[in-house]
Amino acid sequence: MAEYDQPPLSHPVPPETPRAGFARGLSGAAILAALALACAAAPLMADGSAVHRLDADPVAAALLDGRGSLSFALLAAVLGGLLGIGWALLAGILGTLAGNRAERRTIAAAQRMAGWPLALLVPLAGGLMGPVWLLALVTALTAAPAVAALAHAELSSLMRAEFLTAARAAGLPEGEVVRRHLIPNLTRPLLAAGVLALPRVLAAESFASLLGLGLPPALGSWGASVGLAARLGDPVAFVPSALLLALALWAACAIADGIAAGHRKP
Amino acid sequence: MTDASVFGATKPAPVETEALTLMLGDRVLLDRATLRVERGQVLAVTGGAGSGKTALLGALAGRLPAGIDMAGTARVDGHLLIAQGGRLAPRRPLALQVAEVVGHHLGLDLRSSLRRMADGLDRMGVPAAARRFDLPPEQLPESLRWACLFAMAVAVGPVVLLADAPAAGLDPTVRLRLLHRLADWARADGVALVLAGRPEDGLAGPADRVLALRRARLLPPNPARTEPLEPLEPPGAARLHARGVGMSYPLAPGPGGTARSLPVLHGIDLDLRTGETLALLGETGSAKATLARSLLCLPPPTAGAVVWMGRDLTATATPPAAGDARGDDSDRGGVRRARRDLQPLFPDPAASFDPAMTIGTQFSLVLESLRPDIAADRRDHRIDEALEEAGLRPEAALRWPSALSVAEAAHAGLARAILSEPRVLVADEPASSLSAEERETFLDTLMGVRDRRRLSLVLATERYDEGLRDAHRGVVMLAGRVVESADAGTLRTAPLHPYSRAMLAAAHGERPALEGDAPSAFAQPAGCPLRRRCPLAREFCAQAVPTLEEVAPGHHVACHYWDTPADG
Numbered sequence: 001m002a003e004y005d006q007p008p009l010s011h012p013v014p015p016e017t018p019r020a021g022f023a024r025g026l027s028g029a030a031i032l033a034a035l036a037l038a039c040a041a042a043p044l045m046a047d048g049s050a051v052h053r054l055d056a057d058p059v060a061a062a063l064l065d066g067r068g069s070l071s072f073a074l075l076a077a078v079l080g081g082l083l084g085i086g087w088a089l090l091a092g093i094l095g096t097l098a099g100n101r102a103e104r105r106t107i108a109a110a111q112r113m114a115g116w117p118l119a120l121l122v123p124l125a126g127g128l129m130g131p132v133w134l135l136a137l138v139t140a141l142t143a144a145p146a147v148a149a150l151a152h153a154e155l156s157s158l159m160r161a162e163f164l165t166a167a168r169a170a171g172l173p174e175g176e177v178v179r180r181h182l183i184p185n186l187t188r189p190l191l192a193a194g195v196l197a198l199p200r201v202l203a204a205e206s207f208a209s210l211l212g213l214g215l216p217p218a219l220g221s222w223g224a225s226v227g228l229a230a231r232l233g234d235p236v237a238f239v240p241s242a243l244l245l246a247l248a249l250w251a252a253c254a255i256a257d258g259i260a261a262g263h264r265k266p
Numbered sequence: 267m268t269d270a271s272v273f274g275a276t277k278p279a280p281v282e283t284e285a286l287t288l289m290l291g292d293r294v295l296l297d298r299a300t301l302r303v304e305r306g307q308v309l310a311v312t313g314g315a316g317s318g319k320t321a322l323l324g325a326l327a328g329r330l331p332a333g334i335d336m337a338g339t340a341r342v343d344g345h346l347l348i349a350q351g352g353r354l355a356p357r358r359p360l361a362l363q364v365a366e367v368v369g370h371h372l373g374l375d376l377r378s379s380l381r382r383m384a385d386g387l388d389r390m391g392v393p394a395a396a397r398r399f400d401l402p403p404e405q406l407p408e409s410l411r412w413a414c415l416f417a418m419a420v421a422v423g424p425v426v427l428l429a430d431a432p433a434a435g436l437d438p439t440v441r442l443r444l445l446h447r448l449a450d451w452a453r454a455d456g457v458a459l460v461l462a463g464r465p466e467d468g469l470a471g472p473a474d475r476v477l478a479l480r481r482a483r484l485l486p487p488n489p490a491r492t493e494p495l496e497p498l499e500p501p502g503a504a505r506l507h508a509r510g511v512g513m514s515y516p517l518a519p520g521p522g523g524t525a526r527s528l529p530v531l532h533g534i535d536l537d538l539r540t541g542e543t544l545a546l547l548g549e550t551g552s553a554k555a556t557l558a559r560s561l562l563c564l565p566p567p568t569a570g571a572v573v574w575m576g577r578d579l580t581a582t583a584t585p586p587a588a589g590d591a592r593g594d595d596s597d598r599g600g601v602r603r604a605r606r607d608l609q610p611l612f613p614d615p616a617a618s619f620d621p622a623m624t625i626g627t628q629f630s631l632v633l634e635s636l637r638p639d640i641a642a643d644r645r646d647h648r649i650d651e652a653l654e655e656a657g658l659r660p661e662a663a664l665r666w667p668s669a670l671s672v673a674e675a676a677h678a679g680l681a682r683a684i685l686s687e688p689r690v691l692v693a694d695e696p697a698s699s700l701s702a703e704e705r706e707t708f709l710d711t712l713m714g715v716r717d718r719r720r721l722s723l724v725l726a727t728e729r730y731d732e733g734l735r736d737a738h739r740g741v742v743m744l745a746g747r748v749v750e751s752a753d754a755g756t757l758r759t760a761p762l763h764p765y766s767r768a769m770l771a772a773a774h775g776e777r778p779a780l781e782g783d784a785p786s787a788f789a790q791p792a793g794c795p796l797r798r799r800c801p802l803a804r805e806f807c808a809q810a811v812p813t814l815e816e817v818a819p820g821h822h823v824a825c826h827y828w829d830t831p832a833d834g
Contacts, residue, residue, distance in 0.1 A: 100516070162617040165564055166682075170632040171605035180631065184622045 025258010032251040035244065039066035061225065062240035068219035069205065070248065072136060076201035079140035081194030084110075084147025088193070091148075092155050107152045113145035119204040123213035132215065139204050143197040150196060154189035158182065192259035199252035206245055222248075278341075279304050280426045280458040281326065285338035288321050288330075295321050297482040298338065305425070305456040308449045310469035312462075312487060313479030314702030319462040320350055322479065323428045326460065346371070346424035350431045352415045354403040361399035364418055371422045379421065386417030390447050391781065409433075409440045409783050416448050426458045434467055437549035438728060438772035439780050445472045446777040464701045465490075466729065471775015494736045495710060496717050501542035501738055505575055506561065506608075506690060506722070508536040512569030513556050513746075530787055531556050531746045533570065538690065538722050545733035545754065546726040547769065548743035551784050554726040555613070557743065558694045561724060562610050563601075574604050574690075606636040606686045611693035611712075615679035619667035625678055626663030629685055636686035648685065655718075656681035657711045673704040677711065684715055690722040698727075709736070730766075731773035734758050742766045745787070745795035748814060752821040762817060762828045764800050794826065802827040 042063035087110055095103025118141075125138035158164075159182075167177045208214035209223030217224065222245035229238035281303035288296040295318030303309045313319050321334045327347040330336055354363055361380060368379035380399060387397055390413040403411050412433045419427050432448070433441040445461070449472035452459035463469045465487065470476040478487035513531035520526045531553045538544055538561075546554040560567040563583035572579045582601045612618040620628055629649045633640055640648055650660035656677045662670070670678060676696065683691055696712065697705045713736050716723050727733040734740050740757040742750040742765060750763040761767050768778035780799040785791060791798055797807035804827060812824040 101519070162612055162614060163620045166610070166612065166618040167620070167631075169562065169564055169605060169610050170686075171602040171635045172631070176635075181620050181622075185620065 021258045021261025023258075024254045025261070028251040028254025028258060031247060032255065035066060035248055035251070036070055039063050039070055042067065058237050058240045061237070062222065062244050065220040065222050065225045065241060066244055066248070068215050069202065069209075069222045069245070072132070072139075072205055072215055072219070072221070073198060073202040073248075073252075076136045076139040076205065077143070077195075077198040079136060080143035080197035080201055081147055083140055083144035084197065085151050085190050085194055087144060087148035088151035088155055088190075091152055092159075107149065110145040110148035110152070114149045116145075118142035118145070119200075119207055122204045123208035123211050126208045126213035126215075132219070135208075135215070139201045140197070142204055143200040146200065147193050147197050151190050151193035154193060155186065158185055158189065161185070188259065192256065195252075195256040195259055199249055199256065202245075202249060202252055280343040281309075281341075281460065283326070283338065283340040286322075286325060286340050287337040288318060288325055289335045289337075290318075290321070290333055294482040295334070296325075296479070296484070299484045301477075301484065303426070303458040303460060305458055306453045307475065308452055308459045308461065308473045310461045310463070310473035310476045311479055311484070312465040312467075312469060312476065312702075314464065314704060317479045317702075318482070319479055320430055323347060323430050323460065323462050326426075327428055342428075343425040345426040345428055346419055346422055348415055348419060348427070348429040348432060350434075352412055352432075354411065354415065356404040357402045359400050359402055360406070360414060363403075364399065364414075364421070367418055368421045371424075382421035383414075383417055386420030387413065389420055389451050390417050390444060392417070393782075407783055409436050409444070412436065412444055416444060416451075419448075420451055420455075423455065424457065426460070427452065428460045429462070431463045431467070432461055432469075434463060437784065438468060438730070439549065439768045439778040440783055442468055442471055442772040442775065442778055443780070445469065449473070466701065466705065466732075468772060468775050471772075472777075491706070492731075492735060495713050498543070498736075498738055499541055499717075499720070501722075502540035504537040504539045506536075506538040507573040508534055508557075508561060508570065509573070510535065510570035511557065511560050511567045511572060513553070513560055514568045527568075528787060529746065531560065531567070534560075534748060536561075536741070538724060540689070540722055541720045542739065543716065543723040543725060543737040545737040545740040546724060546743060547728070547730055547733050547740055547757075547766075548726075549728050549769070549784060551745060551787055552743040553746040554728075554743050555694045556746070558610075558692050558724060558726045562608055562692050564610065574608060577604065579604050602636065607689045609683040609686060609688040609691055611679055611683055611691060611696040613695040613698050615696070615699070616667060616670065616672060616675040618679055619670075619675065621667050624664060624666055625670070629663060629682060632682060632685050649681075652681040652685045653678070655684065655715060657707070672699050673708065676700055676704075676708050680708075680712060680715065684719070687719070688721065690724070691716070692724045692726075694726045695728070696725075729773065730769040731758065742769070745784075745790060747795070747811070747824065748822070749796075749812075749824045750822065751814070752818075756818075756821055762821075762823045763825050764802050764828075765796050802830055 042060055045060040045063065088107070091103045091106040094106055121142055122135070122139050125135055129135060129138070164177055164181055167181050172180070205214055205221065206223030209221035210227040212224070212227060214223055215221045222241045225241040226238060226245065229235070229241065279302045281301065283299055283301040285298040285300060286296060287294070287298055311319055311322060321331055324330050324334065325336050325340050326342045327345055328342070329347070361376065364383045365376040365379045368374055368382055374382070383399070384397060392410065392413045396410060398406070403414070406414065433444050436444070445468070449459060451457070461469045461473060465478065470487065476487050477484040510533045511531065512529065512533050514527040514529040517526040517528055534557055546557060548554040559565070561572055563572060563579045566580045566583045570580070577600055579601065582604070619625065626649055629652070630645050633645045633648060649663050653660050653662050658674060658677050658681060662674065662678060667675065676699065679696070693712070697708050700708055709732070715721070725733055725737065734754040734757055737754040740752065740754050741748050742757070742761070742763060744765050750757070750761060750766045752761070757766060758770070761770055764779065768780040771778045779801045782799045785795065785798065791808065793808040793810055794800070794803070794812055797803040800807070802825070807826055812826050814822040814824045817823050817828070
């Protein structure tokens, strides 16, 4: 039956179409979770008791290496995300207290540094410093500027949102505007900016380990096994580690994209 | 069968359709339309958003949009289609694009193509200095980009030119000037010109014939409402006063660290009386929206004072300094009481709702803040009443802002504004996102609310006639200054300032007597800001900014030569 009329003003709620990027983010999260579980269960796949990566089959060895890569990436990403978000919030607070100039300068430093090849600092730190926590801190610092720049852009765009003006027009004091409107709307963009650190630190650590200047051999790393297999000319050892690393990088990027796309307007 | 028009059938017309039907799924966009456009004839097809204008032009151009099914016949001779938004590659130099299009149609080389393009730009009234063929379109002003598109069409010289939403988004005076020039070319060169756009875009002005795409049929347009719904009641005493209101935005420090600012609003004086509707009229950059927000102190103006019922809002709405104990006061300086009385309507209603809360929750917050006297268990009832008065069902309170259509968001914005039972509504282009019937419905609802509640209304709009239709008084603004203020009747029939006259002409679809574009706020000319476009401009106009002078009781004009004929 042909329909001539326009829909009435208050029509029933149409079913929400899934937003772009949601499926990709979900796939990324599923893949990363599966990888993490597989890596955690890897010792069971090796022949029972003591685990010797060189003796294990290539897939089990790659999964064992993933334990080091993924846990280090998670630690560095949390640190990097927190540092970047803190940087963006600091710029915002400085802007409120000391004027736009202080805010611009604080965030301009992050924007400039985000364009530098900071990933080169990771092998440098790996070569010069011993402790893993120090390496994690340096890796986190390489990701923080990009996170800060993105988080600040999201924060600035939100601060100009019309609904905040509408809240002020409703007589809400600034504290209430921040508590009821700004913070609930800020959580997701900041999370999206923070998740951006995960693929960056994973790539930086793998790059450093590929050169032999990353995580200590006892921890294991996909980058280190790819580098070793390449040096030995062993394609059977090379392929599983390289594939798992590529899959983890794709999954981390997909999660970041999915969260970023989720809070944008359709 | 829709028989749009039948002209003399002796000679085939360049555009002919027979029982043309367009379907989008099971929805009929166009029902058996028979159409004929002769050479040298200009046809305007108007319709609201989603009415099928683009699909119709696509069918005529033989390029149906995806998902549209067509029945019937459409015969169009050698046509050229200017697509919606004027699709030029944004970063490719204009000369290369001109050479590509003109060369494709006429087989000419770059030099000949540019020569024809220059002729086209002459016909569009673009001065030689503005012809920068080496620039990419993204670096051209919007009006020049549209003039280039039209000039490209002139250079190609098609038998039929189809233009979808031509010059949409430009200021009315600039848009109408370009459309009239395009229509002049079509008539002079015997080109059949079909313009499609929204009814409020003024396409009807330069057209010989207008058809409205309504309920899937091409029909003569409904005449627009020209009088208020109800006779306007005389306003009462003045309650809101603006004195010397100015606004400057800070810029980056200059050389030597000197502080710089960009003044956009210059010492406006205004009084608003009880029950009065005041139209703030002006185009892009006129600072009407800045003035509207300054009246609400959102943010407070940087100069002057806004006084509501004897209380200076500018002082009370300024955020307290850090550590100031007054900041904890629940109603510091009575500003919350003033917010209750003065409520805004936003130009983008959908963006004015917090996406993380339902409409009802946001309305409850408004009531909790502005109407603490209404008990919590009575709030839902009050919200339902406001939604119904604004033309929505009470269930709208349960919905999330992202689930509202644009029209529903506009009505919900109105409902929120009247929740606190204000005395003044300050509406900044409240219907700018709406089109055709939706727009009229919203404005009718707004005026109904105003009349029922005897509200004062400040309506900022670039649509001259529409703004004045329901207003007692109008204020015409240009570059942050008032250039004419008078009662609405005078401004609708006999405005004196050349800018007001141009806006009136554009609103009636006539050719405005202004050339060029409005200057940027960063490059305002010395003296009168209109002097580079004005037909009355003399040398003295560069010497001094004209001040408002009273030319008749209640009628003020700021022009050095308002009483001088253009050719004098």
